[in-house]
Amino acid sequence: MSERHAVRAEGLAKSYGDKHALDGFDLTVREGTVHGLLGPNGAGKTTAVRILSTLIGLDGGRAEVAGLDVARQAREVRARIGLTGQYAAVDEVLTGRQNLEMFGRLFHLGGRRARARAVELLEQFDLTDAADRGVGKYSGGMRRRLDLAASMILAPAVLFLDEPTTGLDPRSRGEVWASVRDLVASGTTVLLTTQYLEEADKLASRITVIDRGRAIADDTPDGLKDLVGGDRIEVVVADRAEIPGVVKTVARVCEGEPEVENEALRVHAPVTDRVSALTEVARTLQDEGVAVEDIGLRRPSLDDVFLRLTGHRTSAEPVRHAEKEAMAA
């Protein structure tokens, strides 16, 4: 075996009643990389992470983490993983330092080493100033960082991050991203789930796209972009009534089928002959007197990838809050 795998899952299946949360899910994560698991709400990301981190059993298939079987060697797996779930799982009453010391002792480090490790991690995650404040007073970003620090106490071989930046403001999100990059630099393999295409693109060297409990693509961010084709021309109009006219123009000039985002008043289509297509569309629209808000070329985003693979946009999937709440219970 030339390449070592931190995670290998084959045909994972998990059902709740007649709902298939995972339905033959495959995943391979190379050691020492950040692997993105990208999918909309309800796709099965959390279920996959919970199975791989031994929190729940599986109904079918098999999975290895750090070379150990999650079902038969759960305890050994637990000594080699870190988990940061969808909720910052830290004690709100304790201080940041007390949290890390407690988890350190529960990782069986002994009091003295747990204290020393807490000091190191507080430093590493830029929490030294807030170390002796109650976590209840932390910001969302600080809490997340503390959560990450707690997952790092034993320097896990594999770290699972389930939507680590959901609900964070852009600044805190940037802080978490920086922490994740540092972790990977120190040799940890990271499996990161996200609904943010930008996040997967920024952090991951490889991305598995998951939809309805199945992996529907597995590639590098660039590879996925190639899948969609090259650049796209994009026109944003001021008035919804203009959209049909724009579609007609774009369709005539470009070779691909134009796509319409009605709410965003946006029409876009793939182009090969970039500049001439842009000029042609711009001139035609001007001649027709269409009020154009914005026109330009853009590189394909992962959002386009998703649309291509599944036929629906990631954001089109309604966020099912009720389900999230039920799962938290």
Place this chain on the structure above:
Amino acid sequence: MSALDVESATGPATAPPEHGRLFWLLADCGNIVRRGLTHYWRQPVNIAWQLGFPILSVLLYGYVFGSAMTVPGGGDYKDFLMPGMFAMTMAFGFINTATVVVYDSTKGVVDRFRSMPMSSSAVVAGRGVTDLVVACAELAIMMLTAVAMGWRPDGGWGFLAAFGLLLWLRFALIWIGVWLGLLVPNPEAAGGLFAVAFPLTMISSIFVAPQLMPEWLGWVAAWNPISSTAAAVRDLFGTPVGGGDSWVEQHALLMAGVWPVVLTAVFLPLAVRRFQRLSR
């Protein structure tokens, strides 16, 4: 290269030395207890919240309504009331257990524990030990309040036995607390448990002797496990006032021992099953 191989003086910690399972069960349990007690240390007002109602009741019934309260067969109402208040304090404790459990399980703390190589029984055992330690502190505060108000129990073994019986009731209620804590969907809902606990606790012999109630209600009150504990500790404190004639009241000491066994036998398996369901 695996991250586990990375090791330096200041670097990440390595896996711990080998010890037996029992060693780690006790060590983990100790750490969970330490966490629970640190909560009280950092938020001492929590104890005040838990004791607020019992202490208010002691003051209200002891001073305000006290003269209007009678004990069947004569005797000082204080001698009737105080043991009842101790039993009530223990009974309300399960809400405390449930609140912490629901909080930990919905906020992901339990998931974190379960994803760690620690003993998972220690999570529950540690909770139980913490609750018993806190119960001791609560009882001590309640008893000092009672003494300040003129309550004079017998000392000696009877006193210790009474203390033990009260803790025995609290022990049984831990499992109801854990079970409910894993059952209710969110911390807000746990607040609603008080509304359930209140009547269940009140329909007992803690304030009023069952003989003074309508017949059917008196029967329910007499069979309430809290009544057995209250009546048994009244005896053990050397102030056996307000006892009734029914079989269950005549055998209060026996029932104060048996009821917690029954409660534990029912609710411990339910709690364990609920805990195992987390892995489904």
